[in-house]
Amino acid sequence: MVRLSFGDRVMVIMIYIFLVFLAFVTFYPFWNAAVISFNEGADTSLGxxxxxxxxxxxxxxxxxxxxxxxxNGFYVSIMRTIIGTISSIITTAIFAYGMTKRELIGRKYYMIMCIVTMYFSGGLIPSFLLIRALGLMDSFWVFIIPSLVSVWNMIIFRTFFRGLPAGLEESAKIDGCGNWGVFFRIVLPLSGPVIATLSLFTAVNHWNDWFYPSIYINDENLMPIQTMLKQILNTNIVSDQIGNLDSAAQGQLQKMQTVTSKSLSMATMMVATVPIIMVYPFVQKYFVKGVLVGSLKE
Structure with a gap:
């Protein structure tokens, strides 16, 4: 066992103190929101x-x-996350597999065009006009189709696929497999770590997105839980009513009001946040292996 010098021990202690502080700063807001969600609203308003x-x-x-x-918003978010993640991962992986083929004509040109889209976008107004022209307004598919391909995920997939032994694909083709057979029977089964990692990132993006539906969805039946949560956070009807009363009336109303907009917002936030957090422990072991293998091998 290597003995640390006094300076090294001081440095280790400082690092642990910093990590504990960082963990506390990161975790406390979530914990406090959970505490408020289980506390009476009138009592919470007292501080x-x-x-x-x-x-x-x-x-x-x-x-x-x-x-x-x-x-209903919870159901919409679940369906959007499941369908959007599966369709995006499959479509992006197929695109990435095609981009690994040296015989693909214009491969470098396609890659340049993809990279350009990572740095420049058409803007909100052209995107809105395009979505409306495609007839996707107030449609569930507006959550799925525009996000089918992620260029960043495609680059990671492509780099990972290049790291696979070429002999596997050659052997499969000798046995009679075509490109689709090689992809679904050989490449995808070997890509478990990178698929799990990118699936989680894609699922989190779908689950947490509130801005997209607020622009393209007017039907309440298609509103995901995150957009509804944003609306609840922006609507402080009870607080506004209390603010318009004198101090005596405020105290009387607070005693009667066991649920306030703040406590209700925190409860809704917990309902919207906990499900996606519960997914992390199941795919955590794939993080380092999936992302590093997919991004460093070139």
Missing amino acids: GVTFWPREFTLENYKIVFNDDRII
Whole structure:
């Protein structure tokens, strides 16, 4: 066992202190939001609710789960995440596999065009006009079709595919496999780590996106949970009503009000956040292997 010098031990202690501080700063906002979601709204408005609920209640969550709009938004988010992730990963992987073929005519030209789109976009107004022209307004497919191909994911896939032994593909073709057979029977099964990693990143993007639906969706039945959460956070009706009353009336109303817009917002945020967080432990082991192997081998 290597013995550390005094200076090294001081440095290790400082590193651990910094990491603990960083973990606390990162985790505390989420923990405080969870605490507020389990605390009575009137008591929360008095302040001082930090690490533990002072007046424990489940009323916030009862209101959330009794709201059909939130349940429907939750369902829309789940369907969007599942369908969007699967379709995007498959489409992007097929594109990347084609880009690995040296016999592909114009391969460098296609690659340059793809990279340009990573740095420059058409802008919000041209995108809106394009989506409207395609008839995707107020359609579930507006969540799926525009995000079918990710250039960044394609580059990672392509680099990973180049690192696979060429003999595998040659052997498969000798046995009678075509390009589709090689891709689905050989390449994809060997790409588990990079698929798991990029699938998680894609799923998180789909799940957390609130801006896209706020532009292209007007039908409440197609609103995902994140967009509804944004609307709830922007709507402080109860707080505005309290602010328009005198101090005596405010105190009386706060005593009567067990659920406020803030406590309800925190409960909705927990409902919208916890499901995607629960996915991380199942794919965490693929992070380093998937991303590093897919991005460093060239």
